[in-house]
Amino acid sequence: MRVLVTGGAGFIGSATAAALRDAGYEVTVVDDLSRGREDMLPDDVRFIRADVTDAAAMDPIVAEGAFDACLHFAALIEVGDSMQRPDAYFATNTAGTSRLLEVLLRHDVGRFVFSSTAATYGEPIHAPIDETHPNTPTNPYGESKLMTERMLAWYRRLYGLRSASLRYFNAAGATGRHGERVDAHQTHLVPLVLLAASGRRPNVRVFGTDYPTPDGTAVRDYIHVADLADAHVLALAALDPSSAASRDGAAEAGTGDGRIVANLANG
Numbered sequence: 001m002r003v004l005v006t007g008g009a010g011f012i013g014s015a016t017a018a019a020l021r022d023a024g025y026e027v028t029v030v031d032d033l034s035r036g037r038e039d040m041l042p043d044d045v046r047f048i049r050a051d052v053t054d055a056a057a058m059d060p061i062v063a064e065g066a067f068d069a070c071l072h073f074a075a076l077i078e079v080g081d082s083m084q085r086p087d088a089y090f091a092t093n094t095a096g097t098s099r100l101l102e103v104l105l106r107h108d109v110g111r112f113v114f115s116s117t118a119a120t121y122g123e124p125i126h127a128p129i130d131e132t133h134p135n136t137p138t139n140p141y142g143e144s145k146l147m148t149e150r151m152l153a154w155y156r157r158l159y160g161l162r163s164a165s166l167r168y169f170n171a172a173g174a175t176g177r178h179g180e181r182v183d184a185h186q187t188h189l190v191p192l193v194l195l196a197a198s199g200r201r202p203n204v205r206v207f208g209t210d211y212p213t214p215d216g217t218a219v220r221d222y223i224h225v226a227d228l229a230d231a232h233v234l235a236l237a238a239l240d241p242s243s244a245a246s247r248d249g250a251a252e253a254g255t256g257d258g259r260i261v262a263n264l265a266n267g
Helices: 011-022 055-065 077-085 085-104 140-159 189-196 225-238 261-265
Strands: 002-006 026-031 046-049 067-071 111-116 164-167 168-171 222-224 249-252
Touching: 002 011, 002 055, 011 026, 011 067, 011 225, 026 055, 026 261, 055 085, 067 085, 067 225, 067 261, 077 085, 077 168, 085 111, 085 140, 085 249, 111 140, 140 164, 168 225
Parallel strands: 002 026, 002 067, 026 046, 067 111, 111 164, 164 249, 168 222
Antiparallel strands: none
């Protein structure tokens, strides 16, 4: 099976590209390298540098590739930044995905795995959060992803596009050449802890002291990037209409076992 991985030179996308390759898929990665790195990719994965939200650029790539499926990771992902630049998040995450879907449908790509987010849920009403939880995002990032999930539900109904959306909280860890990019814009806790431990930053700031937890700091579900990559491969397999386990729609990917943020920050 030929699969297209958009945003596949990033942290989660590159790990998934490797997992797909190991599972026997023929993989093509498209990424504009605005945040990804080509050296994160396996040597035997085809790479094309392009803007996946540009329909004119993507059309010949998809036409030539004759892909059976697309796994979509290309997105803006910073919650705080989305509050400052909501227009950029809706333009890239929602409108950009819509343009990509138009190209995929034009060339009969019938399966789509969407890297979504647990930010679709908003403030927790019950814990642990599961797929029955209401979707009431509190930031443009979560809203932009939820709008895409809603598009996919309509595309399934009207065009027959089979899709799976994976919602997860915090990806972390590394495997082989696949790890988070560490730079001045890093906001994720685990890389910040490692930067502090290596002396590359003076400390780690933990926000929030009034959560209903033993020490008042937040609890977060951290999933290892290798496990998350495997989850995307399994989601793709589940879209096979000939499989007895065939299913589509939104699902969570996580451990279900939260970790207190302060414990992580303190090592």
